[in-house]
Amino acid sequence: MGSTERRERQRAEVRAAILRMARDMVVREGFEALTMRKLAEAIEYSPAAIYLHFENRDAIARALCLQGFEELLARLEPATREPVAARRLRALADAYVGFGLEQPETYRLLFMTDPKYTTDIFRSAEDAGGQTFQVLVRLVQDLQAQGAVSTSLAPLPLAEVLWAGLHGVVSLKLTCPIFPASSTDTLVETFTALCARIPTTP
């Protein structure tokens, strides 16, 4: 009797379809434009059907955030393998900013919409938020070990400031298309240069 399994599978498929479509809609039109009705219509179900898989709209947002953050992590991953800290800084910065600008609406949902969602990412500790932050802490420690950053500054706030700086560049570019007149590349270049000077090889 594999009928329970089949039902489970079908159920999971509907859930996945809801999420896939929700993601599409958010990417295209932003989270505000994601309504239960439009979502239902898009997957060709009635609005009520969605509530069998998600408690409410917030639950969908949370699932999308989790997914979005995993995409961000995946995007950063290759850069984490660069051994020279100063180069790793630049690679991570490029990857982070690239993600934000290429997926503006996802980025907005993750970091610029509701404190609730953003907080969730960082509260689920060891996964999403914590992992990414650890990447930055390690980077800062290596930068200091390799003489690119003053050791008189504490690594934790340094890593936080690093994140804040990148977030500032991304979010300003997103909410104010005309202000930072410099290209994204120039901004990242300038920011990373400020953060870490290239160590003089002795």
Place this chain on the structure above:
Amino acid sequence: MGSTERRERQRAEVRAAILRMARDMVVREGFEALTMRKLAEAIEYSPAAIYLHFENRDAIARALCLQGFEELLARLEPATREPVAARRLRALADAYVGFGLEQPETYRLLFMTDPKYTTDIFRSAEDAGGQTFQVLVRLVQDLQAQGAVSTSLAPLPLAEVLWAGLHGVVSLKLTCPIFPASSTDTLVETFTALCARIPTTP
């Protein structure tokens, strides 16, 4: 016959009352919660009356942005008078971040809501946005002249990165109350230390 003047005055008073109440509501509950109905009720007029003074909700938002940005400018002004560039950097940073955290909903409206509003601030060139930016450019030039920032970086992108960094700190603190675990003061301290080393008096 001063009756036209009286009418003009009354008209201006109603307009001012609308803006005052709108500001209050935004400060208390955020821009999203500002609706024409609630606004009308609060000033004890009918919704239709508001449309005699403002074309639509967006026009109110623009007026509030202008006002908010002037408040920000006023808040920065004292710091601009500090002659030692490194100290001015710190004073400006404190003032900027202080404004953002004390008036979170105003800050959100100015810089984190709709690109349209934020863009307006910077397009009206010589006033609001441009003025503030000039303050930062002058700061960077002085920092370079006083040996606190490398002259190998261009002043314009440097000033933009400075703004982005401060914006990053404020907006992360606003949208993610738990993430930057460090205190605002520590973050600003760390950020300004990264931006400018204290020049060694020769």
Place this chain on the structure above:
DNA sequence: GTCTATAGGCTGATAGAC
């Protein structure tokens, strides 16, 4: 100028039939 009334939409969420 200010009102009432209303058009013409939208929303999240749920009860109850099948």
Place this chain on the structure above:
DNA sequence: GTCTATCAGCCTATAGAC
């Protein structure tokens, strides 16, 4: 499980009476 129908509310904006 899925639907239809609907509740109960919100919104911006405007027409037309006073």
